Structure formats: structure tokens, C-alpha cells
Amino acid sequence: MDLRPASALARRAFRDARVRTVSYALLFVALSYAQLVAYRDAYPTLSSRLAFARSFADNKAVRLFYGEPHDLLSVSGYAAWRIGGTLAIFAAIFGLLAAVRALRTEEDTGRMELVLAGVVGRRAAYLSAMAAIAAGILILYFAELVGLIAGGLPVGGSAYLALATVSVVPVFVGVGAVASQLSPTRRMALELGGAVAGLMFLLRVIADTASGLGWVRWATPLGWAEELRPFTGARPLVLVLPAAATVLLLVLAARIAAGRDIGTGVLPARDSAEPRLGMLSSPTAQALRSERGSLVVWLSGVGAFAYILGVIAKSSSSAGISKNLNRELGKLGSGSIVTPTGYLGFTFIFFVLAVSLFACAQIGAARHEEADQQLETLLALPVSRRGWLGGRLLLAACAAAAISLVAGLLTWVGAESGGVAISLGKLVEAGANCLPVALLFLGLAALAYATAPRASAGIAYALVTVAFLWNLLGSLLGAPKWLVEVTPFAHVGLVPAQPFRAGAALIMLGIAAASALAATWVFERRDLTGS
Amino acid sequence: MNAPERESTEMHPQPVIRTEGLSKRYGSTLALDGLDLTVGEGEVYGYLGPNGSGKTTTIRLLLGLHRPSGGRAELFGLDAWSDPVAAHRRVAYVAGEPFLWPSLTGAETLEFLARLHGGTDISYRDLLVERFQLETRKKIRALSKGNRQKVQLIAALATRAELLLLDEPTSGLDPLMEVAFRDCVKEAKERAQTVFLSSHILSEVEALCDRVGILRDGKLVDEGTLAELRHLAVQTVEVTFAGQAPELRPLPGVQVQSAGPNALRFEVSGSVGPLIAELSGHPVATLSSREPSLEEIFLHHYDGSDGRAER
Numbered sequence: 001m002d003l004r005p006a007s008a009l010a011r012r013a014f015r016d017a018r019v020r021t022v023s024y025a026l027l028f029v030a031l032s033y034a035q036l037v038a039y040r041d042a043y044p045t046l047s048s049r050l051a052f053a054r055s056f057a058d059n060k061a062v063r064l065f066y067g068e069p070h071d072l073l074s075v076s077g078y079a080a081w082r083i084g085g086t087l088a089i090f091a092a093i094f095g096l097l098a099a100v101r102a103l104r105t106e107e108d109t110g111r112m113e114l115v116l117a118g119v120v121g122r123r124a125a126y127l128s129a130m131a132a133i134a135a136g137i138l139i140l141y142f143a144e145l146v147g148l149i150a151g152g153l154p155v156g157g158s159a160y161l162a163l164a165t166v167s168v169v170p171v172f173v174g175v176g177a178v179a180s181q182l183s184p185t186r187r188m189a190l191e192l193g194g195a196v197a198g199l200m201f202l203l204r205v206i207a208d209t210a211s212g213l214g215w216v217r218w219a220t221p222l223g224w225a226e227e228l229r230p231f232t233g234a235r236p237l238v239l240v241l242p243a244a245a246t247v248l249l250l251v252l253a254a255r256i257a258a259g260r261d262i263g264t265g266v267l268p269a270r271d272s273a274e275p276r277l278g279m280l281s282s283p284t285a286q287a288l289r290s291e292r293g294s295l296v297v298w299l300s301g302v303g304a305f306a307y308i309l310g311v312i313a314k315s316s317s318s319a320g321i322s323k324n325l326n327r328e329l330g331k332l333g334s335g336s337i338v339t340p341t342g343y344l345g346f347t348f349i350f351f352v353l354a355v356s357l358f359a360c361a362q363i364g365a366a367r368h369e370e371a372d373q374q375l376e377t378l379l380a381l382p383v384s385r386r387g388w389l390g391g392r393l394l395l396a397a398c399a400a401a402a403i404s405l406v407a408g409l410l411t412w413v414g415a416e417s418g419g420v421a422i423s424l425g426k427l428v429e430a431g432a433n434c435l436p437v438a439l440l441f442l443g444l445a446a447l448a449y450a451t452a453p454r455a456s457a458g459i460a461y462a463l464v465t466v467a468f469l470w471n472l473l474g475s476l477l478g479a480p481k482w483l484v485e486v487t488p489f490a491h492v493g494l495v496p497a498q499p500f501r502a503g504a505a506l507i508m509l510g511i512a513a514a515s516a517l518a519a520t521w522v523f524e525r526r527d528l529t530g531s
Numbered sequence: 532m533n534a535p536e537r538e539s540t541e542m543h544p545q546p547v548i549r550t551e552g553l554s555k556r557y558g559s560t561l562a563l564d565g566l567d568l569t570v571g572e573g574e575v576y577g578y579l580g581p582n583g584s585g586k587t588t589t590i591r592l593l594l595g596l597h598r599p600s601g602g603r604a605e606l607f608g609l610d611a612w613s614d615p616v617a618a619h620r621r622v623a624y625v626a627g628e629p630f631l632w633p634s635l636t637g638a639e640t641l642e643f644l645a646r647l648h649g650g651t652d653i654s655y656r657d658l659l660v661e662r663f664q665l666e667t668r669k670k671i672r673a674l675s676k677g678n679r680q681k682v683q684l685i686a687a688l689a690t691r692a693e694l695l696l697l698d699e700p701t702s703g704l705d706p707l708m709e710v711a712f713r714d715c716v717k718e719a720k721e722r723a724q725t726v727f728l729s730s731h732i733l734s735e736v737e738a739l740c741d742r743v744g745i746l747r748d749g750k751l752v753d754e755g756t757l758a759e760l761r762h763l764a765v766q767t768v769e770v771t772f773a774g775q776a777p778e779l780r781p782l783p784g785v786q787v788q789s790a791g792p793n794a795l796r797f798e799v800s801g802s803v804g805p806l807i808a809e810l811s812g813h814p815v816a817t818l819s820s821r822e823p824s825l826e827e828i829f830l831h832h833y834d835g836s837d838g839r840a841e842r
Contacts, residue, residue, distance in 0.1 A: 185672075271673035275638035281646055290634060373630035377683075380594045380624040380696075381647045384616045527597040 006124040009115060013102050013132035019458065020101075021136045024094050025143035030469070032083050032147025038476030039078045040152075049073045063208045067222075070232035076153055076161075080230040084165050087144060088225045089201065091168040096193045098136060098169075099176025102129040103253075104189040107180075107263055116262060126254055133173055141166045161230035167242040171221040172197060174249025181256035184265035191297065198301065209312055221245065283378050284391030291365060295399055298358055302351065302403050303410040309347050310414020313340040340420045344411065345497030348430045351407045352492055353468050355400050355434045359442035360460040362396035363449050367456050371531035385524050389446070393516055396442055404434040422496060430495040436505040436512075437488050441467075443515030450522035453529045545608050546571050547694050547725040548593065552602030554749075555588050562588040564749040565602065570727060570742075572693075575720050577740030578729040579829060585749040586729040587627060590698050593727075594624060606694065620649065623687035627699040627729075629679035633672035637665055637682050644686040656689035662711050677703035688715050695719060695726045701735065713739060737825045745832050752832050757825065764828045767821045768797040768806065773814040782806060 014021075043049045053072035063069070066085035071077025106112040106129075115125055141162050148158035176193045183189035200220040207217035208226075217223030224241045228234065256266060279289040288295075366389070369375050378388060408431020412424045445460035452459065471489035484490060491504035548570040555563040563585045570576045580586050591597040592604050595615030604611040606618040631640050641660075645651035660667060663681045671679060680703045687695060695716075701709050716739050719726055730736050736743060743760060745753040753760060771794040779787065779795075782805050790796040793816075799806055803820065810818075823831075 269673070271670050272668045273636050273670065274668065275636055275642065277639065277642050280639060280643040283647070286632070286635075286643055290632065373626075373628070374632055376591075376596055376626065377630050377644075378647070379596055379615070380619060380622070380626070381644065382616045382619040382649065383647055525598065528591075 002119070005118065005120045006128045009120055009125060010128035010131040010135075013129050014135055017098060017101065017132065017136055020094070020097065021139055023458075023462070024090065025139050027090060027465070028087060028140055028143040029147040029150075031087060032079075032144050033151045034469075034473045034477060035083050036075060036079055036148070036151030036153065038473055039075055039082075041478060042476055046073065067204065067226045068208045068214075068217075070229060074231070076157055076231035079148065079151070079153060080161055080164075080232060083144075083148070084161055084225060084230060087165045088168045088222050091140070091165055091225075092172045092197050092200065092222065094136075094140065095133075095169040095172030095174075096176040096179075096190075096197055098133045099173045100180050100186060100189045100193060102133060103177055103257075104180035104183060105186045108186045110263070113262055122258060123254070126257055130173075130177075130250065137166060137169045137173075140169065157231050160228075160234055160236070163239075164225050164228035164230045167228070167239060168221050168225050170246040171242050171249070174246050174253065177253035178249050178256070180265075181253050181260070182266045184267060184269035187293075188265070188267070191293075194297070202304075205308065282391065283383055283388050284395055287365070287369075287392060288395055291362075291395075291399075294361075295402075298399075298403055299406050302354055303406045306351070306407045306410040307414040309344070310411040310416070310420070311418040313344050313411075313415050314418045314420050339497075340415070341422060342494075342497040344415070344422070344427070344430065345494030348407070348411075348433065348495065349471075349489065349492060351404070351431070352434045352437050352489065353464070355403050355407075355438040356441040356464045356468075357461070358403055359396055359400055359438045360445050360457065360464055362392070362399065363442070363445035363460055364457040366392045367449055367453060370453060370528060373528075373530055376528055379528070386520055389450075389520055389523050393442065393446055397439060400438045400442065401432075401435055404431040404438070407431045407434065426496040429500060433493060433495040433500055433505075436508040437492055439512040440488055440508040440515075443512035443519070446519035447515045447522070450519040450526065453526075454531075544571060546605075547574075548576075548604075548606060548727060549608075550589075550593075550602065550604045553589070553592060553599055553604050554601035555585075555592055555597060556600040562749055563592065566749075566751055568744065568751065570725060572725055573720070573723040574742060575716065575726040575728065575740045577736035577743040578727060578746065579731065579733070579736055579743060580729075580746030581731055581833065584746045586746060587698055588749075589746075590624075590696055590727075590729060593696065594619070594622070621693045622696055623648070623690040623692035623694070624696045625680075625683050625687045625698060625700045627702055629676065629683045631671045631679060631682060634670060636670050637667035637674070637678075640671060640682055641667065641686055641689075645689070648686075648690050648692075650691070651686075651689050652691050653689075655691065656685060659685040659688055659715070662715075663708060675703070677705060677708070680704060681708065684712065684715075688719070691722070691724070693724060695724060697727065698729045699731070700728070701730075701732060709735070733825045733829055743825070745829060747832055753828075760825075760828050761822050764800070764823045764831055766799045766803060766823060768799055768803060769819050769821075770795050770797070770810060771816045771818075773816045777813045779809055779813075782809060 043052050049072060053069070066082050067088075069077070069081040072081065103126075106115075112125065116122060120128075144162040144165055145158055148161060149155055153161075172193075175196050176189070179189045179193040179196070183192055200222055203216050203220040204222040204226070206213055207215070207220070207223055210216075217227060218241075221242055224238055227238045228236070260266065279285045369378075375388070379385060405428065408428040409424075411430070412422065412427040415422050415427070441460065441464050444463060445456065448459040448463075449456040467487040468489055470484070470487045474484035474487070474490075488508055491501060491508070493499055493501035493504070546569045548568060550566050550568045553563060553566040553568070554561070566585075566589060568589075578586055578589070588597070592599055593606060593611050595611045595613075595618075598612055607621055609618045611618065632643075635643065641656065645653075645656070663685055665678065665681050665685060666674075669678075671682070674682070680700070684700055687697075701712055704712060713735070716726055716728070720739075726739075728736065728740060737757065740757075742756050743754070744751050769790060771791075774793060776789070776793050776795050784800045785806055786798040788796045788798070797806055
């Protein structure tokens, strides 16, 4: 059998994914390394680590993000908890995107049809897509390994921790592969896979925070990564679970793929519909019409998360925390996180991040309309460039405001039902506090879109991610104050724990407005650019 | 257009499309090189050229989607780059590739495009939907390329815009629909709409267009009415002789080929007079002369050229 066509296909798929693979690999190296250095720097002595551990032992709120800690007194135990917990989530997203991109997107665009019309069969096409993803997983594995070893962990333990983290990827590749078979479109496959990933994350949150429900951890791949217990009594046998799940899902996907028509999914695509003529009066209205599905997903996702945060805010307790430790925790960029208010202030920075990422996604959608050349159709009509871009930005800003307010509102609902006394006004203020940063990134993303359309989505997401991580890690890494404060996240008042910083917010809004104007100016002067 | 305006344009006829030294460079590729083009009101202009010769670039510049590297383009006397919206109210455009919104149905797309353009003739649109046999309940993503092309065509024709800019509008259409398309263009011509038809389907241009421009490597290499183009191009004359074909004196602008034992074929550029004079001394049995087809004119301009950059 001639393997050359299949291997050419695998190389093609690997090349298509190279930007994503490299970005994730950099994230894996940077986060592993930086966390280790930061922990050593912030908690150099056993006593400081003891105090740190005690503060987290009962803090369910923090566990929500990073999972259940088993040992916080050693650098390696901390690494297993903090690095493993965080990167496992990124690993899940990576696996999902990789599978949907390699399988459903290829079919959606009609490229797969072209491939299968050639000498490559279905099975070979599927296997070469998987081979390309496997190569990507290997790169992520070594990225984390390098970061951990460079951060000073022993080689053997690092290898196992990296394995535990990366074990999450193939399972979600399986989830993405099955979702790609079920869904007739890329968008639906991502939504379906995303819903599964969200559910798996929610299960881990429940397992790690609700007392007596620890067993739920066995129901989610993110929990398996924890149960592998790197550095804290390793249980390599648990690896059987992700391995079995991966094989099961991939075989299932392959069987479905073998039995269906190319270009279709198991779930029916609704190809005909009675016309609904609402929201077609302008390009902006039509954009809202096509984005409303993802807007609902964002609103409900952020709302559900906000509600859970509100409910568990009460478990933040200040018992046994020394002043000294509080100050150290302050270096994490969180102020005091051991009161419900302080904790909510700390967690809202994640909503600031989420809404900023939403802003990037909106610019991504605008770019999509240009890359797919529908924008050409629009601008050949009596539609001005300024009107189109302005409408898109306005829509993004309004949607970001809605998400921010929902975050504040549902945190309050959760806090009320959890028995934390905090005013609605204060939490709505915390929600609104997300907006200046999000609008700043919206403006900057728009500027990137106008000046470098093809790279704009990458630039926008990178800006937000780097700015956010720099805020968390910059001060821990001992960077000078002015350099740490380059990131807009450093200038967010941690409402409700701290007052709203009106001055900083005004400056951010000013920069946002200036960027948006500059973006419009540039956009009115450039050629439209296809994909 | 209202009556007084028409009067004034008749006194000082203002071209619907006018370009002066219009050029476009993409990186190191010169896609369009100093194009001078004038299309008058009510004219049906055929814009011919193979793939990559600069047809789509021209249309993008006319629509202000891309910015000229040199020269200028005007629609109705309005600058195409700096004042696009005002011009687009009077223009309807059909792209070579139908780029529409996959999740909208045909009916929704037609409605969306009509609202954005304004001035769509709804009853004419319904007639066109019938004529092109478009299934409007289907979503764009479920339509074949030809059917998506129909959506675009119907939306554009139904605006009854003063200028129709058509970029290879029949790509993907079946022969029946091509006939329907030609009928629509003829109707547009009767209504004094101006049509700019970019195409590489020569029979279509031959059947519809008053004037033709031929584009090669970003330059307009020939332009005129079909009659003018024919006049300048090579004519074919076939002669059979009573008995063996004679040896003839070489004549300037005439190429001779053998066409059988007692027949000759002459390719004549310019007048056929000298050839006729020369033949009169020989026993001519039959003589037939044929006007060159547009295809021959076109190929004449592209003789021996290939491998142009795709744009």
C-alpha cells in the first residue's frame, strides 16, 4: 500500500494547525516555568508555605480554578496542583479545536471531498488527520516538560506530570471527532464539543468544591488528570481511563464516519426554512442575527459560572491567615482573597478576561465576514465602510456590556442564595468594571483588524492572553513596577473588594475610542483582503 | 433617473463608467496597467479576457473595493474610491463567485440585499424568481454554486439599477438559465440600463454586446464594436480552382495555405482587393469568404501567450 498520499495529507493537516500548536506550546512552556519560579520566590520558606497551604486547604473558591491540592508544601506538589490544573483546561480546548478543525472544517469547506475523490480512502484520511494531531500533542508534551525541568523540577516527576496534563488532550480529540461526525456544520460541532467540555469542567468544579462529592471526579477527564496525582503518590494505573476513553471515542467516530455520506452529519442540517425577515434591515442587524446563537452561549456560560462563584463565595474564610501571608497573596494580584468580598474581587478579574476574549471573538467574526468575501457583497451595495465597521464595533460593545452585567447580576443571585450579604449595586458595579478593559481590547483588536487583517484574530487573542498572564506573573517574577503595570489588567480596581478606579477606566476608554477611530481611518483606506 | 437629468446628459453626455490611466499593483504583480475606458449610457459593453487578465481587478476598482495604485475610476462622474456609496445606489453588482450568508435562506438573502440597496422592484423580483426557477426556501449553504449565482443575479436585476456590473455572471448556470440570463440583459438594454459584462464566454458577448474591449495582461489591447474588430482582424478566403491550384505571387498581408489538391485558403489582414485582382487571371471555380468569429479575433490577440498570474 502506498503511504505517500496519506502522509502528504497528514503533513498538510499538521501545517494547517501550526499556529495553534506553536501558541499552545509557548503557553505550556511559559506557564510551567513561570509558576515554579513565582512559587519559589513568593514562598521561600517552609513556614510561609505552611501558611499558604492552610489558607487554601479550605478555600473551595480557589480550588474551582485549579482543582484539589494534595501537597502545597513542596514546589513539586504546588506545580502538580496549579500547573496541572490550569493546563488541563487548555489541553481540553486544544484537543477539541484540533479534532473539529481537522475533521469537520475540512468537510465543511469541501476540501475533504476533493481529497476523497483522489487516491486516499476514508480510513486513511481519518488516520492521517489523527496522526497530525498526535504530532501536535507530542509537541505540547515536550513544551510542558521543558518548562517544568527549566523551572527546576526533577526529570522523572516532570515527565509524569506532563503526561497527566497532556492525557486530557486525546480524550477531547475523541470528543471533537465524535462531535464532528454528529454535526453537519463546523459551528455546530464546536458548540456540541464545547458543551461537553463545559460539562466536564463543571463536574470537576463540583468534585473539587462540594463536600462528599469527590467521587464525581472519576466522571470527567479533567478529574482523571488530577487523580493521576503527580508528585503526590502517583497512580499511573489511572492512565487506563483516558486511554480507554480515547480509543472508544475515536473508534466510534471512525465507525460513524464510515457509514455516512460525505459532507453530512448524523444530526440533520436544516436546509430549508420559512423565511424570517426580521433583523435584516442593516449589516449590523444581520450580524446580530447570525451572532445571536454564540451570544446566548456566552451569556449562559458566564451567567452559570457567575452563579456558582456567588454560591461558593461564602466558603472563603479568614481563619488562621497571618497578615504576612495576606501580603504575599497580594502578590498574586488578588488582594485579600479570604473574605467573600475579597474573593469575588479576585474572581471578577477572570470575568474581565472573559469579556475581553469575547471582544476579540467579535473582531474575529468581522474578519470572517471579510475573509469569506461577504463583505465584498455588502460594500458593493450602498453600504459605507465606516457604517459597517462602526456597526460591528457598536454591536460588540453592547454585547460585552450585556455579558458584564449578567456576570454581576448572577453573582449576586448566587451570593444571595449562598448566604453572603452583599449589595446588588456593588456587584453590578463589579460587572460594569469589566467593560473598560474589554472595550480597550476591542479597540486594539479593531486596529489590528484594520492594519493586519489576516493576522488580526491571532494578534488580538495574544494581546489579551499575554496581558492577563503578565498581570498574574509579572510581579511574582520580580519585574520592575513600571513594567508590571504595562498591562491594563493591573489597573482594574478589584470591585467589590476595592473601589472602582475611575481614572484608569477613563484612560482605557479614551485609548479604546482613539483606537477605534484610527481603525476606521485605516480601514477606509485599505483594499479588502480575502482569506 | 428623472427627466430633466436625462435632458442634461443628452446635451453633455456623461459616461456611466470612465477610467483614466487606471492601474493596480499587488506586490510585484501589475494587475491592471493604465486602463482608459469609457462606457456610455445605455451601452452593453463586453469586457473580454482570460483568467488572470485583470477583469475582476477592474471591477473591484470600479466599486471602490480596492484602491487604485494609479489613475482614477469614475461611475456617473463620482470617484469610485472616495465616493462609493453614492455611486452604489445606482449600481447593481454580480460577483463571479457568489459570496452570500450560508445560514440565510434564498428568500431571506433577497430581502436583505433588497433592503440594503433600496429601490428593488418586488414584482419584477418575483417574476425573476419564477423565471430562474429558484427554490427560495433553501438555505444558501444547501444551494449549488449555480443556484447561489441565481440568487445574486435576481437580487441585482431586480434593483433595475442604472448600471449592471456583471463579473462572469453565468459561471455555474446551466444552458437553460443562460438563455434566461440573456433575455434579462436584453430587457435591461431595452430599458436603457447600462451593462458592463465581464466574461470569457465569447458567444455570450457576441450575442449581447454593442461594444467589446479585450484585455490582456492588464492592458486593453483592442476595443470597438464587433464590426470594427472584424474589420481589423484577419478574414479567411477559400478558393477552389478548375484544375490544379496555381502558384501565386506573394502579396503583402496575405498568407496562403493549401486546402486540398485544387484549393487554397488565404488569411487576409486588411483589404481583400489585391488578392481578388491577383486571382482574376486564374481559373477560379468557387470562392467563399468568411468573417472572423469573435473567437478568432480573441485568439488572434492571445496567440502564443499563456501562463499569466492568477488574480
